[in-house]
Amino acid sequence: MTIRLSSGLVQVGISTTPANNLVIDSSLGNGTAKIYMGNAGVPVTNVATIAATGQVTFTQPVINGASSYVWVNTANGYGSTNTQVRRFTTLGGSNGTDITYADSATLGATFTINSNGVYGISYTDNFNGSGATLEISLNSVAAIGTLAGMLAASSCVAANYTTTAGCTVYLTAGSVIRAMGTAPVGTGTGFVQFFITKVN
Amino acid sequence: MGYIREAQVQVGASATAANNLTLDTSANNGTGTIYFGNAGTSVQNVMSFSGGKAALSQPYIAPGNTSMVWVQLANPMGTTNTTVARFQTVVTNQGTDITYTDSATLGATFTINTSGTYGMSFTFIIAGGGQIGIYAGSQILTARGYTTAGTALHCNTTQYLTAGTVVTAQSGVSPGTPTGYHQFNIARIS
Numbered sequence: 001m002t003i004r005l006s007s008g009l010v011q012v013g014i015s016t017t018p019a020n021n022l023v024i025d026s027s028l029g030n031g032t033a034k035i036y037m038g039n040a041g042v043p044v045t046n047v048a049t050i051a052a053t054g055q056v057t058f059t060q061p062v063i064n065g066a067s068s069y070v071w072v073n074t075a076n077g078y079g080s081t082n083t084q085v086r087r088f089t090t091l092g093g094s095n096g097t098d099i100t101y102a103d104s105a106t107l108g109a110t111f112t113i114n115s116n117g118v119y120g121i122s123y124t125d126n127f128n129g130s131g132a133t134l135e136i137s138l139n140s141v142a143a144i145g146t147l148a149g150m151l152a153a154s155s156c157v158a159a160n161y162t163t164t165a166g167c168t169v170y171l172t173a174g175s176v177i178r179a180m181g182t183a184p185v186g187t188g189t190g191f192v193q194f195f196i197t198k199v200n
Numbered sequence: 201m202g203y204i205r206e207a208q209v210q211v212g213a214s215a216t217a218a219n220n221l222t223l224d225t226s227a228n229n230g231t232g233t234i235y236f237g238n239a240g241t242s243v244q245n246v247m248s249f250s251g252g253k254a255a256l257s258q259p260y261i262a263p264g265n266t267s268m269v270w271v272q273l274a275n276p277m278g279t280t281n282t283t284v285a286r287f288q289t290v291v292t293n294q295g296t297d298i299t300y301t302d303s304a305t306l307g308a309t310f311t312i313n314t315s316g317t318y319g320m321s322f323t324f325i326i327a328g329g330g331q332i333g334i335y336a337g338s339q340i341l342t343a344r345g346y347t348t349a350g351t352a353l354h355c356n357t358t359q360y361l362t363a364g365t366v367v368t369a370q371s372g373v374s375p376g377t378p379t380g381y382h383q384f385n386i387a388r389i390s
Binding site: 150 | 204205206207208209223224225226228229230232249251252253254255256257258259265266267268270272273289292294295318319320321323346348350351352353354356358378379380381382383385387388389390
């Protein structure tokens with residue numbers, strides 16, 4: 001059976017305190033709808049409105065579910081084949097299925113994107129050479145300084161001084177992100193961190 | 201029929217509980233939940249409410265939010281706006297929320313067409329000691345400086361920008377060498 005309500009109102013809850021009831025309201029009959037706490041037709045607190053285009057606008061900031069992320073840290077040299085691709089010792093944390101982290105002694109660390117979206121990336125490293133440079137790379141293992149796949153880069157001001165770079169970019173499924181560097185780790189290996197988080 | 205007024209409304213009568221959607225305010229304390237499952241027995245939570253605040257159980261997916269511009273390789277700066285960087289290569293220019301324009305006089309501009317949150321990243325090698333920065337109009341958003349030529353300076357930021365805002369990547373010093381480090385990208389987050 002299909003229930004079609006001519007009033008355009010569904011009130012979930014019959015509390016005598018209206019703020020305890022949830023209402024779905026399409027009573028305007030113009031393709032829009034509202035969700036609010038209150039009694040049918042009498043909002044107490046608006047939750048969301050739905051435009052005729054289908055766009056949902058929440059009244060307050062939405063508390064989002066946990067995002068996909070990978071956090072690795074502590075330098076572990078570079079790949080033996082991809083000699084500028086950083087490897088990491090420790091998986092500090094991860095969540096979700098949108099990013100696949102893999103570590104290879106030959107290829108270095110890779111972060112493969114499994115679903116289209118906007119990703120925030122942050123890479124911090126510490127090198128033993130003055131002017132050494134790190135790079136966040138997209139789909140490339142070309143040497144740093146060639147521009148191939150370079151999303152962001154930064155040089156350290158002196159040996160053993162930490163440097164960092166970050167970016168927020170739209171990535172398609174299948175993209176491979178790498179952390180790259182031009183010099184061996186310095187005395188601050190504990191500063192070496194890489195984060196990638198799906199933000200939308 | 202006028203209204204449905206019940207503390208639990210189950211949409212669907214499938215024998216597989218996960219196929220039914222339930223709206224539930226039975227806690228009677230100003231909270232509510234929407235979940236897959238039979239009334240009173242959640243299989244998978246979708247969303248919960250507390251007052252007017254909604255909390256999603258899974259990350260919100262913003263369909264169609266793909267706007268991004270990514271440019272590389274510095275050109276000489278604008279001739280009128282002498283601190284505004286220019287770039288030779290467009291790696292990515294997609295979506296409608298950002299308009300990229302290159303002008304020999306004004307430099308490269310990234311005009312925001314839709315209010316929202318944007319991430320920006322700027323890497324630049326300068327010909328001498330100085331500063332680089334990312335600007336929204338005349339307002340500096342972030343910057344970094346260094347004394348030595350030939351090293352890659354970097355700064356990045358995430359900001360809410362309103363439609364009409366013009367973002368520029370700026371440097372107080374001309375682009376230097378090596379040239380393989382000049383890059384700017386901007387992407388809409390939400």
